[in-house]
Amino acid sequence: xxxxxxxxxxxxxxxxxxxxxxxxxxxxxxxxxxxxxxxxxxxxxxxxxxxxxxxxxxxxxxxxxxxxxxxxxxxxxxxxxxxxxxxxxxxxxxxxxxxxxxxxxxxxxxxxxxxxxxxxxxxxxxxxxxxxxxxxxxxxxxxxxxxxxxxxxxxxxxxxxxxxxxxxxxxxxxxxxxxxxxxxxxxxxxxxxxxxxxxxxxxxxxxxxxxxxxxxxxxxxxxxxxxxxxxxxxxxxxxxxxxxxxxxxxxxxxxxxxxxxxxxxxxxxxxxxxxxxxxxxxxxxxxxxxxxxxxxxxxxxxxxxxxxxxxxxxxxxxxxxxxxxxxxxxxxxxxxxxxxxxxxxxxxxxxxxxxxxxxxxxxxxxxxxxxxxxxxxxxxxxxxxxxxxxxxxxxxxxxxxxxxxxxxxxxxxxxxxxx
Numbered sequence: 001x002x003x004x005x006x007x008x009x010x011x012x013x014x015x016x017x018x019x020x021x022x023x024x025x026x027x028x029x030x031x032x033x034x035x036x037x038x039x040x041x042x043x044x045x046x047x048x049x050x051x052x053x054x055x056x057x058x059x060x061x062x063x064x065x066x067x068x069x070x071x072x073x074x075x076x077x078x079x080x081x082x083x084x085x086x087x088x089x090x091x092x093x094x095x096x097x098x099x100x101x102x103x104x105x106x107x108x109x110x111x112x113x114x115x116x117x118x119x120x121x122x123x124x125x126x127x128x129x130x131x132x133x134x135x136x137x138x139x140x141x142x143x144x145x146x147x148x149x150x151x152x153x154x155x156x157x158x159x160x161x162x163x164x165x166x167x168x169x170x171x172x173x174x175x176x177x178x179x180x181x182x183x184x185x186x187x188x189x190x191x192x193x194x195x196x197x198x199x200x201x202x203x204x205x206x207x208x209x210x211x212x213x214x215x216x217x218x219x220x221x222x223x224x225x226x227x228x229x230x231x232x233x234x235x236x237x238x239x240x241x242x243x244x245x246x247x248x249x250x251x252x253x254x255x256x257x258x259x260x261x262x263x264x265x266x267x268x269x270x271x272x273x274x275x276x277x278x279x280x281x282x283x284x285x286x287x288x289x290x291x292x293x294x295x296x297x298x299x300x301x302x303x304x305x306x307x308x309x310x311x312x313x314x315x316x317x318x319x320x321x322x323x324x325x326x327x328x329x330x331x332x333x334x335x336x337x338x339x340x341x342x343x344x345x346x347x348x349x350x351x352x353x354x355x356x357x358x359x360x361x362x363x364x365x366x367x368x369x370x371x372x373x374x375x376x377x378x379x380x381x382x383x384x385x386x387x388x389x390x391x392x393x394x395x396x397x398x399x400x401x402x403x404x405x406x407x408x409x410x411x412x413x414x415x416x417x418x419x
Contacts, residue, residue, distance in 0.1 A: 011037070014026065014033060037139060040135035040136070040137055040139045040140055041140050043135050044134055044135050044141060046078075047082055047083070047085065047134070047142060048131060048143075048144050050076065050078035051074070051078075051131070052074075052077060053072075053073065053129060053146045055072045055146075055147060056071045058070070060151065061153040062118050062152075063118070063154070063155045063158060063293075064118055064121050064156055064157040064243075065117075065118065065157050066117075066118050067116065067117050068116045068117075068152065069113060069114070069115055069116075070089070070097060070116060070126075071112075072111065072112055072113075072114070072129075073110075074087060074102070074104060074109065074110045076104040076106065076107060076108050076109070078107070081104060081108075082103065082104040083103050083136075084103070084133060085102055085104065085131065085132070086099060086101045086132040086134075087099055087101075087129065087130070087131050088100070088130055089127060089128075089129055089130070090126075090130060091125060091126045093116060093124045093152065094120045097126070118152075121155060121156045121296070121297050122154055122298070123151060123152075123297065123298060124151070124152045124154065125152075126149060126151075128146060128147045128148060129145065130144075130145055130146075131143065131145075154297060155293040155297050156293070156297065157255070158252075158255050158256055159252055159256045159413040159414060160256075160414050161256050161413055161414045161417050161418070162414060164260065164414070164417035164418055165264075166227050166264065166350070167348050167350060190218050191207050192215065192216060193213060193215060194214035194215065194216050202217050204216060204217045226266055226267040226282045226321070226322045227257070227261040227267070227268050227269075228268070228269040228271070228322055228323070228325070229257055229271070230310060230325065230327070231250060231251070231272045231273075232273060232303070232327060232329070233250065233274045233299060233301045233302070233303045234273060234304070234306060234307065235301060235303055235304065237328070237330045237331075237332075238329060238356070239329070239360040239363070240363045240409075241363045241366075244363060244409050245301075245359060246301070246329040246356050247300065249354050249409070250327050251299070254270070254272075254292075255292070255293065255296050257325055258289070262284060262285070265284060267282040267283055267284040267288075268282060268284065269282035269283075271310060271313075271314045272295065272303075273303040273305040273310045274300060275299075275304075278295055278299065279317070280295060306335070307326075307330050307332075307335040308332075308337075308338050311326075312338055315341070315342065318345070318347050320345060321346060321347075323348035324339070324349050325351075326339060326350070326351045327352045327354070328351070329353070329354040329356040329359075331356070331386070331389040331390050331392075331393050332393075333393050333396045336402070339351070339400075349403070350402075351397060351403070351404045351405070352406075352407060353404060354407045355408045357386050358408045359409050362409040362410070405419070
């Protein structure tokens with residue numbers, strides 16, 4: 001708008017000067033300005049006519065570390081070339097989506113592919129495609145929005161934990177036994193030759209027809225020990241920044257444990273004390289996996305409910321034979337006693353503590369390195385007080401014989417849980 005006002009004032013001054021002085025050179029400049037401005041206006045107005053455009057997103061959800069593909073297509077159906085086109089997608093994705101400036105010849109088509117990395121979990125918006133046309137002098141511009149906006153959900157990164165198995169409670173059916181069961185269950189594990197006493201409904205007819213001898217199915221007890229993940233996202237205990245923070249580390253632990261449990265055909269439930277207390281009832285399968293990932297993509301470290309209150313509120317949802325996995329960065333010992341009461345109910349307990357002090361030091365060191373300052377030196381008195389609280393927590397966990405793992409920055413989760 002300011003540029004148009006300047007253009008109008010300059011044109012008015014030039015016209016007044018030309019008619020006041022009568023100089024041919026000034027009239028020449030007036031005619032040239034009319035030609036340039038009028039031509040620029042026509043080029044801009046025709047820039048978006050007879051133009052077809054669109055974009056396609058390869059996936060509307062993915063995990064941190066994946067790459068999302070966005071395909072753009074621009075087609076000119078007019079015999080007039082399209083000059084000075086700018087195409088871009090406004091988005092809330094970290095890093096954005098790169099735009100492109102291009103020209104289109106008569107009846108020409110251009111397509112290109114963008115691979116955008118998904119670097120942060122959450123819900124993000126990709127707005128409709130914006131196309132802008134202009135003139136070489138920047139006097140005028142026109143724009144149009146194409147298509148509809150979409151929402152992209154980025155789930156947390158799932159780190160492999162191949163050497164870790166969720167401890168099973170000591171009840172029948174909580175884990176696979178080396179001996180096959182005489183009961184008929186949904187889990188048929190192998191076949192063997194028929195023996196006297198085997199009933200007809202245990203015969204595996206396909207294997208019998210293929211091998212030429214009667215083969216019967218052997219069964220295993222169903223994995224019935226469920227896992228319940230209690231994720232502590234209380235605001236006061238979180239520290240760190242970006243991907244190397246206690247919030248993101250805790251969410252990665254919960255995602256990896258849930259993925260592992262569902263892969264083992266276990267039912268998984270979850271309690272998260274984020275801004276609101278979120279509870280997912282125990283279930284198994286791909287649908288439950290999707291529910292858990294959607295919940296973990298949306299939560300943040302802004303909870304107000306202490307962990308001990310969360311444990312008291314959750315204990316009524318757990319039943320005998322379950323395994324409770326507590327993920328927290330708290331060094332307060334007040335939550336250890338409520339957790340110890342789970343064992344009296346026949347519930348297995350595992351704690352995964354996130355070393356908040358180590359994440360804070362790591363964040364400050366990274367900030368100092370980026371600003372070219374000396375490494376962070378923590379206050380000796382505060383560090384000693386913090387170390388005492390950590391030792392008290394470890395002592396309390398060991399007193400109740402609760403299995404504990406400690407997550408630190410820069411160390412793979414699979415290595416932590418295998419130690």
